[in-house]
Amino acid sequence: MTVGGIIVARGRTSQGAPAGSHHGWRPTSAYTAAIATGILLLTTSLLAGRADIALIGIPSLLAATWAHTTRPTTPLRATLHEPPGTTTPGELTATLHLTTAPGTTPDPRAHHPADIAHLRITATGHRDTHLALAARTTPRDAGRQIPLRLSTVRTGPQETFTVDLRGSRHRTWEEEPTQVRGATRLVLPGAAPLGRLPLPRRLRGLTGPHSSRRLGDGAELRDIHAFTPGDRLRRIDWRTTARRSPELDTLYVRRTYATAEATAVLVVDSRDEVGPDIRTWRGYGTIRVDEPTSLDLARHAAASVATALVDAGDRVGLEDLARRRRPLPPAAGRRHLRRLIHGLALAHPKDAASLHRVRPPQLPADAIVYLFTTLLDDEPLHLVRTWRTTGHPVVVIDTLPDIHHVLERHLAIAWRIARLERENRIATLDGEHVPVISWAGSRRDQATVRFEALARADQRHVPGRVP
Amino acid sequence: MTPSPLTTLARRITLHLADPARRPLPTITVETGPTLRGWTFRAALLALVPLLLFTAAARTPEIPHGVTLTIAALATGLLVVHPTPTTAGGTIAVAAVLFWGFTTEPFDPWALVLALLAYLIARTTWWAAHVPPRGHAEIAALLSDWRRDLTVLAATALLGALAMLASGTTIQGAILLAALAVVGLVLVALATDGSSRDDGRS
Known part of the structure; x- marks a missing residue:
């Protein structure tokens, strides 16, 4: 290996000296320039016979000579500490630990640490940050901690920090640069609070938060009926019996609807990921990290719907159109919600996935489908029609972000055509009574109202409420 | 009615300036102490270099003003655009020649x-070379070597006072300057507040 330009093998340099004293420190050109200028001015003053000329170069010469006598012995080390596990948008943080503690130096008096740390911090989609910091908080400290934070709103797997570090001492010694890299972190989508959501027309299960069409144990009254074998005695309605059968020859019982749970399947169209800048749609340029993409919106919307449904006690499953091998079957509970959100965070476009025809995923019977898509091609339309043919109600959530205005004429024409085709698809869905709810920009605030309106409209079909 | 080319150009410029995709990329938030922007070092050089050269040239009246002005402009431009220790050393040498004036x-x-x-120019040039204009330098880092700098300057003042006395220049202030330099050196040598001893003991 090479340390500061010196070949080190088995702990020793090629000259046989212990390699411990070499940590990649070398004198800078500032030292050379100060010495050269000082000597030049001293010579000039001797030739000119004027001491005052030499005095001009004396401070730099003194400082350089003094600093050169205290060669640094320990390297400036840096480690990046990141919170373990997953994180949420806007919380991509880390702490850079700088350490100047003496390493293997046998004599503590020879401990000459770096006094300035030069940092170049880079992260995908961010401006490079150049910093020159004091290597220690106080001269007594062995280092310092520097909190870092990214300004990204993106979700899913995210590259974090890369820190290039170089220590310097007295502006005379400089260290070989080193690099510290952060790990790729998974940013889980957040969830917006939603009210009631549309439910499937038929409910399943023997218990749950909703009233089903069946007779059974529940709170919602269905009718008053004559006692039949099998009815529980505690269900006898004595007031009705006394009113209708004073002779008590017939007993009447209160019959209720059984409770049940709804099943919903979230289908995320992750075949493509587009940002608000259409110049990046063909893969050129970098999508900005401070603006959510269509997939970020889809993750956020799906996480919000999943949270609302699971909180209501319903069963929720997940299908990823770009990654069909491992769907999450419908289930309920907080642990399943964590699995769903984790699965949403891992949804990502697959190579050429948008070029293949999508086969509709197999869905459980009586499940409602929430489809999160940009509607930029006809595949979602085919899927919706297939599901509706098999009796599944479908709610489409439009996850295309608000598109920025483009100056380039050819792009403006292309976007105009794509926008008209998309509006045509939305109009077609609207004509087929498939609700399309937009999740982008300011329209996201209206999504809660739209969901509530759809849930109220569906109430007319809930058994027991319809005469 | 077809818009004029000027109107079209103005509209395109307006749209270009308002294009949200052309905003600067977001920054990484780093929690540090108070900092100075990197361009302040170049701005300081813009003031310090002419000051050094004009002060040096002022001591030699024989040098034409145009020559001084040209040298100052060239040296300042060179140091601001290309701040390296070599250019700083060259500027200091030029200042010494102007000060000498072959007299x-x-x-x-x-x-x-x-x-x-x-000394200030050499220090500022080092910082300008190491911190890009958009970078930041922590003030604590700038002041990390203040004792060393003070000691060097005090030692220089002491040497200067001794040289002045030896050259027979009849300036009463030289004695006062030497005394101040000695006092400064003693204070710096005895100051232990905030600095650890070399042996690691407090």
């Missing part, structure tokens, strides 16, 4: 002022 004057006490300015 045989006795010891000129203005050499102390020039020494201070030259």
Whole structure:
């Protein structure tokens, strides 16, 4: 290996000296320039016979000579500490630990640490940050901690920090640069609070938060009926019996609807990921990290719907159109919600996935489908029609972000055509009574109202409420 | 009615300026102490270099003003655009030549002022070379070597005072300057507040 330009093998340099004293420190050109200028001015003053000329170069010469006598012995080390596990948008943080503690130096008096740390911090989609910091908080400290934070709103797997570090001492010694890299972190989508959501027309299960069409144990009254074998005695309605059968020859019982749970399947169209800048749609340029993409919106919307449904006690499953091998079957509970959100965070476009025809995923019977898509091609339309043919109600959530205005004429024409085709698809869905709810920009605030309106409209079909 | 080319151009410029995709990329938030922007070092050089060169040239009246102006403009531009230790050393050497002026004057006490300015230029150039204009330098890092700098400047003042006395220049202030330099050196040597001893004991 090479340390500061010196070949080190088995702990020793090629000259046989212990390699411990070499940590990649070398004198800078500032030292050379100060010495050269000082000597030049001293010579000039001797030739000119004027001491005052030499005095001009004396401070730099003194400082350089003094600093050169205290060669640094320990390297400036840096480690990046990141919170373990997953994180949420806007919380991509880390702490850079700088350490100047003496390493293997046998004599503590020879401990000459770096006094300035030069940092170049880079992260995908961010401006490079150049910093020159004091290597220690106080001269007594062995280092310092520097909190870092990214300004990204993106979700899913995210590259974090890369820190290039170089220590310097007295502006005379400089260290070989080193690099510290952060790990790729998974940013889980957040969830917006939603009210009631549309439910499937038929409910399943023997218990749950909703009233089903069946007779059974529940709170919602269905009718008053004559006692039949099998009815529980505690269900006898004595007031009705006394009113209708004073002779008590017939007993009447209160019959209720059984409770049940709804099943919903979230289908995320992750075949493509587009940002608000259409110049990046063909893969050129970098999508900005401070603006959510269509997939970020889809993750956020799906996480919000999943949270609302699971909180209501319903069963929720997940299908990823770009990654069909491992769907999450419908289930309920907080642990399943964590699995769903984790699965949403891992949804990502697959190579050429948008070029293949999508086969509709197999869905459980009586499940409602929430489809999160940009509607930029006809595949979602085919899927919706297939599901509706098999009796599944479908709610489409439009996850295309608000598109920025483009100056380039050819792009403006292309976007105009794509926008008209998309509006045509939305109009077609609207004509087929498939609700399309937009999740982008300011329209996201209206999504809660739209969901509530759809849930109220569906109430007319809930058994027991319809005469 | 077809819009005029000027109107079209103005509209395109307006749209270009308002294009949200052309905003600067977001920054990484780093929690540090108070900092200075990197361009302030170049701005400081913009003031310090002419000050050094004009001060040096002012001590030699024989140098034409146009020559001084040209040298100052060239040196300032070079250091601001390309701040390296070599250019700083060259500028200091040029200042020394201007100060000398190929004359045989006795010891000129203005050499102390020039020494201070030259040291400041060398330091500022180092910072300008190491911190890009959009970068930041922590003030604590700037002041990390203040004792060393003070000691160097005090030692220079002491040397200058001794040289002045030896050259026979009849300036009463030289004695006072030497005394102040000695006091400064003693204070710096005895100051232990905030600095650890070399042996690691407090």
